[in-house]
Amino acid sequence: MPQPPDDERRALSAFGTRVRELRRELGLSQEDLADRANLHRTYVGSIERGERNVALLNIHRLARALGVTARDLL
Amino acid sequence: MPQPPDDERRALSAFGTRVRELRRELGLSQEDLADRANLHRTYVGSIERGERNVALLNIHRLARALGVTARDLL
Numbered sequence: 001m002p003q004p005p006d007d008e009r010r011a012l013s014a015f016g017t018r019v020r021e022l023r024r025e026l027g028l029s030q031e032d033l034a035d036r037a038n039l040h041r042t043y044v045g046s047i048e049r050g051e052r053n054v055a056l057l058n059i060h061r062l063a064r065a066l067g068v069t070a071r072d073l074l
Numbered sequence: 075m076p077q078p079p080d081d082e083r084r085a086l087s088a089f090g091t092r093v094r095e096l097r098r099e100l101g102l103s104q105e106d107l108a109d110r111a112n113l114h115r116t117y118v119g120s121i122e123r124g125e126r127n128v129a130l131l132n133i134h135r136l137a138r139a140l141g142v143t144a145r146d147l148l
Binding site for chain 2: 007012015054060070071
């Protein structure tokens, strides 16, 4: 993925931070969350580091796995 | 894009409907919105029809172009 402009990098990083916060609140490991969301563990790690331009369906999967709405993740 | 399960199709369709509602409220054509969001007009059309698994950065671009937050689109 080419280096996105600052505001885009901030958007990806904010999303990743939000996922990490909610995951930790639930006491889940990245692996636990990946299993719940039917995603690969390394993908969850890269999302949390703000390295992924996550698509809508995975946003919904993560939200469901974290017990929140997709809106809560943005 | 392979045919997503029902709940996923609903998520894409709900997003598209939301974009269309907000666009029409502003009296914008799909072309106007595409120009504002720096996206292709046909891509905006397919998003509104619920055919696209839109990624985070385009969600933010559409939100900015519609004068709302990304949260408002979900």
